[in-house]
Amino acid sequence: MSHNSGMPVLNDEVPDDDDFDAGRRRGEFDNVTPEDFGGSNPPGWLDRPEIERIRRQVPIPYVEIVPVRTDDLGRIVSVGSLLRVDEHGSIERTLIAGRVLFHESLREAIARNIAKDLGDIALPVLPQCLQPFTVAEFFPTPGLSEFYDPRQHSIALCYIVPIPGDCKPQDETLDVEWCDPHDARIDVFIEQMANGHGAIVRKALAWAGV
Template sequence: MSDTTVEAGDGWFEPDELAAVRRRLPILYVDVVPVRVDPDGVIQRVGMLLRTPRDGGISRALVSGRVMFHELIRDALARHIDKDLGPMALPRIPVTLTPFTVAEYFPTPGITAYHDARQHAVSLAYIVPIDGDCQPQQDALDIGWFTPEESVSPMVQADMVDGHGALVRTALATVGRLV
């Protein structure tokens, strides 16, 4: 065993370090399907960000991002929701942190429904009710709220990136709202 102490720092790798890690190890992410629910907890709307993806153009995506070193899953969810939807989103992060699915992203298309050309990533996916006003932040241009039927329509699904459309379908199926 080494006597070397590793400092946790801020939990982020430098870009060249991250590129090296991405080539060798799966990275842990969280994906969030933001929803509006009625008083009985039934999903009425699904939120999707309008973004400019890495490869250009405009597409729809879910709230998503890495879990930092030494960060609780609950904190990662809150941080990414705040980063993408703004501080007034007022999310109701689930009491139990059991994801509705685990998405495995691969750099090679076709292994699973999920693809990330940069890396092999494993994502814990959650449905999170949003009670407040959303003001998209950072690289998001807007957020659209779709009925469950609209969110799985071919037109909306065609705009989704990296398998996020499959996550929306799985989320809705999990709660009995897939049409």
């Protein structure tokens, strides 16, 4: 794993490979294959060639989550981000995001993607209203909008979700970092998010009146 991205980490050091139990459970569907369903793909399951073909041809619905910590009055006291290794081996700061699967409700998609990245004891407070605070349209061509995803054209419904529980990085997530939105470092925190994710955080804070 390369840690030579040059991106300063605000709180803790990025964990080394040997800090993790290589055999730990990393995701809800890690041990599930289509063969477990009698040889046919279960609803929502697409193999890699098929999802890559679809990504090249049609927009993909996504949910994107800005995780927050709140005080007793529901005011945002910190904003969370994920640290991951990108395809070039550099550390990137991003948000929780993922596809909406076939026959999956938006609430189920939000809950599943949070559990995938933060673990099963994050205890997210799911939104009562499914109206997103913004919609971000990611294009695979740079410059068409402030949102860019080289893999696909995706339409992301964006939600703020309070996370009162413990976060245990899962799947491809190395670490979870939090920043006080009133701290002077929040601008650096947001600027480290590439491809428009920082703009989503700014919209989230403005929508919440922070």
